[in-house]
Each structure stands twice: as C-alpha cells, then as structure tokens.
Amino acid sequence: MITEKTANICPNCKTQDISSEFIGEIFILKPEESDVAKRMKINNKGHYALRVR
Template sequence: MAVKKKACKNCGALVDNDVNVCPVCKNNQFSTNWRGRIVILDVEKSKLAKMLNVKKEGEYAIKK
C-alpha cells in the first residue's frame, strides 16, 4: 500500500506525512484532501508545470 501523502497548500508539492516544511517553497501548511497526482520530470519542457506554476521537478497535486 502506498504511503499517504499530503499536498503543500501553496505550491501543491506532495510530501510524506511526516514532513513539516515544504521542500519546494518552505511553506508549512498542508492539505490532506488533495486530488489528482502529477509528476513533473522537466519544468522547462512540461506544459503542466507552466499551468500549475511549478518551478521544481517532483510530484504535485492538481487540486489542493
């Protein structure tokens, strides 16, 4: 079973439940009600990254 993750309320980055500070934007507020998971492999080439205003590679929630 997959480990339950939470989404940063600011940038949407998905982190493990025991993480307290977002590694992307240093925000400390998280949502556990997120939906839709996307993986950004290359922020320069990904249209989704631009749409979601993602600046760093990683896993993100679409709705947070």
C-alpha cells in the first residue's frame, strides 16, 4: 500500500518494512470484484505499488 512519506508502518499489513522506491501504481476500489486485486492478494481498497524496489 502506498502511504504518506512520514509513515513508519503500513496500515494494511502492519509491517515496518517501508520503501519509497516503486514502479507503477494501481488504485483498487472494489477488491472483491477485481481480478488484479485477487492476483495480487489485495483484500482492501486503496492505492498500491505494482513493483517495489
């Protein structure tokens, strides 16, 4: 999940392993209806990075 630059913890998975380097992004509005969300194992709506470095 893409968060504010000041975030120390991911609000989605609660990890502290945060990166500000990513390639591509996607907005998931209805994860229960999205094939992309299912493939990425996303269960919550939000703003996500496609690839994190």
